[in-house]
Amino acid sequence: MSELTNSAVWHELVGHAERLCATNLNELFQQQPERAEELSVEALDLFLDFSKQRVDSPVLASLHRLARQCGFEQWRERLFAGEAVNHTEGRAAYHMALRCLDDTPMRVDGDNVVPLVAAVRDRFCAFAEAVRGGQWTGASGDVIRDVVNIGIGGSDLGPRMVCQALAPYCDGPRSHFVANVDGAELSDTLVGLDPAQTLFIITSKTFTTQETMANAHAARRWLVGRLGEAAVARHFVAVSTNADAVQSFGIAADNMFEFWDWVGGRYSLWSAVGVSIAVAMGAERFVELLSGAQAMDRHFATTEGADNLPLTLGLLAVWNTNFLNCPTQVLAPYSQRLQRFPAWAQQLEMESNGKSVDRDGVALDYRTTPVLWGDVGTNAQHAYFQMLHQGTDVNPVDFVLPLAADHELHEQQKLLIANCLAQGAALMRGKDADTVRAELSAQGLRGTELDAAVPHRVFSGNRPSNTLLMPRVDPFHLGALLALYEHRTFVQSVIWNINAFDQWGVELGKQLAKSVVSALDGEVAELDPSTRALVARVSEGVGFQR
Incomplete structure (x- = not known):
């Protein structure tokens, strides 16, 4: 038995789980009439209602004791100090420095990296504005109408998700993303593009990533076959650290935007990896995205206890995984703009915390990350919500609900909001056999036909969820949302005593x-x-x- 699972607070939490197994969420609301007000936390206009989680005050107190026992405050301090928390690679995990927009020193190996980050940001933002303004043209002097980002993993998921989420703010060249080594994705993307008006951004830290370079060379052949070898320099730029390989490809050193080994791929959209975002929506809005993330960083770094939003989300996830034995975590954003958010969060969560040994290499005797999955509401209601309501497993749901619409179909926004709130209520409340029987009887069903129909319409309820409200999907609040889930992932890794920043698997x-x-x-x-x-x-x- 590990030190963690043998600890007194762990056993406390096991006892709380056994106690609450006999208590329904509906009963908890009866016992605690102000539960909805008391079990909520807000930061940066993001409001989390976790009153539908199967927790009470003793559970929350024990979870916070568990965090202290696991050294949460010390690990948080080490993270923000730029220490090598990624110990298997001897690196810091300092993505917070990428969104530092002031002169606050942030040091890696004793060196303040903020000026370096700002210099690279200035370079790629200036480049983005030149493309948007028509000062950067193709080899034939044509303005750039289409930008194709070629990357994979964090070099694709983050920028792709942000550009889709912030589509109403994207008034620059059209954005396209290619990740799959399956040539169908690149081939389909190139159909209808004018090579004279197309810019490719090759995003690979090492410039050796197999899938990315296969697509990059295919795109190069497509361009050269139409415009000639000399056109490569005006139609390709790189986000990389490998200057020699970039220049061998035909990209000038001045057109390579670097990032650093303390930037993990899944945390990299805040760096030059986000140049496609800056081209799509402009440098000013890109900085707003960074600003939202930086504000969440400050909240996470300075807020203690129950008022800390990422800490609360992380502890609830640990509770559901390790003590209520929930096998998966569902992410259901009720916003078409956030369609790619679950995919981004999948990489963030499962690549970070999908580990089976602790920091010392010792096999774990407790579960780490659950499977994270999901899709947008209301589509998901007609797909997997059947299982969420009546399946044999209990799968906690995070409902993410932007309130303001960015379109004029306001009645549909009202319907969207109603569906989101109703699904959380239905998961909690359920419907018992007596209620079903009464409803069916009122419809005229009788006898054996009634008896046969009842079991299929019973909902057990007592299924936990969070509801996270945000004002709207705009650059600032999206930045805050993404940083929230990044820090939530880190909180879980601290409790589980694993390295969240390597990905040897x-x-x-x-x-x-x-x-x-x-x-x-x-x-x-x-x-x-x-x-x-x-x-x-x-x-x-x-x-x-x-």
Whole structure:
């Protein structure tokens, strides 16, 4: 048994979970009439109602004791001090420095990185404005009408999600994103684009990422075949740290925007990786996005206890995962603009906390990150909400609800809001057999037909959810929302005593893919019998063409 699971506060929480198993959320509201007011927290206009979580005051007190026992305050201080909290790679995790918009020193290895970050930001924001204003033109002198960001993982999910979320603010060239090594995505993107008016942003820290470079070279061939080799310098820029590889590709050093090894991919949209965002909506709005994130950083760094929004969200997630044994976490944004938010959060959460050993390499005897998944409301109500209401597992839901519409169909916004609030209420309240029987009887159902129908219409209820209200999806509040979930993820990692900032599990498949490519090319490669047989089959022409 680990030190964590053997601790007194852990056993306290196990006892609380057993106690609350016999108590329904509806009963908790009866016992605590002011529950909705008392179990809420607000920061930066983001309002979290967690009264529908299966918690009470003793549970919350124990969760905060657990955070103190796990050294939350000390780890938070180390994070914001730029220490090497990513100990397996010997790196800081200092994405907060990327959105520092003042002169507050933020040091990595003793060096203040704020001036360096600001200098790079000034460069790529100036470039973005030049593209938007027509000062940066293609090789033929045409203005840029389309920008294609080629990256994968954090070099794609973040910018893609932000540009979709903030589409009403994107008044620059059209944004396109290519990530998949499946050539269909790039091919479909290029259809209808004019090479003379297209700019490619190649986003890869090492400039060796397999999928990204395959797409980058394919895009280069497409451009060169139409405009010639000399056009590459005006139609490609890079976000990378590998200046030699970038220049070998044909991109001038002045057109490479760097970032640093203390910036993890899934935390990188705040860096030069966000140049596609700046081109789409302008430098001023990009800075507003950073400003919202910085404001959340300050809230997280300086607010103590129950008033700390990321801490509260993180502790609730630990409670649901480790003590209520909920297998997954659902993210349901009621905003079409936030359609890509669950995908971004999946990488953030599961790449960060999908670990099975602690910081010392010792196997864990408790669960870490649950599967995080979801989609936008109201679409999701007609898909997986059936399982949420009546399935055998209990899956907590985070409802994210922007209140103000950015369109003129205000009646539909009212309907959207009503659906979001109703789903949270339905998950909590449920519907018992007596109520179902009475309803069906009023409809004229009788006897065995009535008896047979009742079980299928019963909802157990008592299913937990959070409701997070935000004023609107604008640059500032989106920045705050994203930083909120980043810090929520960190809180969980502190409780679980794991490194949230490495991702060695991503590397194994990449390494093996190189061997498989060699085998497909007819070279000798060390493969397991199953993979070797599959390679032989596809090499014979079944679903694969040389």
